[in-house]
Amino acid sequence: GIQVEQSPPDLILQEGANSTLRCNFSDSVNNLQWFHQNPWGQLINLFYIPSGTKQNGRLSATTVATERYSLLYISSSQTTDSGVYFCAVTPMYSGGGADGLTFGKGTHLIIQP
Amino acid sequence: DVKVTQSSRYLVKRTGEKVFLECVQDMDHENMFWYRQDPGLGLRLIYFSYDVKMKEKGDIPEGYSVSREKKERFSLILESASTNQTSMYLCASSPRVAGGDPNHSGTQYFGPGTRLTVL
Numbered sequence: 001g002i003q004v005e006q007s008p009p010d011l012i013l014q015e016g017a018n019s020t021l022r023c024n025f026s027d028s029v030n031n032l033q034w035f036h037q038n039p040w041g042q043l044i045n046l047f048y049i050p051s052g053t054k055q056n057g058r059l060s061a062t063t064v065a066t067e068r069y070s071l072l073y074i075s076s077s078q079t080t081d082s083g084v085y086f087c088a089v090t091p092m093y094s095g096g097g098a099d100g101l102t103f104g105k106g107t108h109l110i111i112q113p
Numbered sequence: 114d115v116k117v118t119q120s121s122r123y124l125v126k127r128t129g130e131k132v133f134l135e136c137v138q139d140m141d142h143e144n145m146f147w148y149r150q151d152p153g154l155g156l157r158l159i160y161f162s163y164d165v166k167m168k169e170k171g172d173i174p175e176g177y178s179v180s181r182e183k184k185e186r187f188s189l190i191l192e193s194a195s196t197n198q199t200s201m202y203l204c205a206s207s208p209r210v211a212g213g214d215p216n217h218s219g220t221q222y223f224g225p226g227t228r229l230t231v232l
Binding site: 001030031033035040041042043045048086088090099100101102103104105106 | 146148150155156157158161171172201203205219220221222223225226228
């Protein structure tokens with residue numbers, strides 16, 4: 001099946017810093033989502049971005065589908081940004097959203113005050 | 114806003130018990146999913162359903178079954194709970210690609226999760 005690799009696995013930053021999280025995937029995809037998992041375990045949707053660039057406040061994401069990677073940018077980090085960030089994909093051959101997501105192992109982000 | 118709810122946040126059961134985990138979504142989504150999350154193993158797909166009374170096995174279906182009698186509700190059943198089924202269980206829903214908003218077709222929305230402990 002499709003492989004999803006996220007880097008770095010852990011990241012510790014000071015409040016106010018910027019960060020870039022990377023997601024590499026091994027095959028063509030028709031769904032790519034970024035999530036933030038909060039301390040209570042809830043997966044919060046950040047972006048649905050199988051290709052292109054999107055921005056939402058301090059967060060933005062870019063997916064280069066032809067090169068099979070996606071980047072999540074967090075600017076001016078706040079302590080509330082701490083948590084685990086997951087990239088998840090559905091491979092192109094699956095036919096669409098009826099198939100489950102394959103998740104990367106996540107990036108554990110800690111923002112220190 | 115899409116809302117996916119799960120019947121319990123925390124659940125403690127005994128080995129051998131039959132366990133039902135319920136998931137309800139309020140957005141008329143065709144597709145529903147059950148995942149489990151374990152340290153070191155990440156999130157893995159157990160079962161999914163693309164229509165009422167339809168189900169498909171995911172990556173780790175052994176020891177589980179599912180039921181989808183109504184469009185908004187998807188149940189995960191542990192017929193005889195075992196300690197290796199102690200985990201965080203997450204439910205999700207998504208619209209069918211052809212009938213959904215082209216900008217969001219396939220987007221999966223997750224519930225808050227159920228932390229199940231089997232003693």
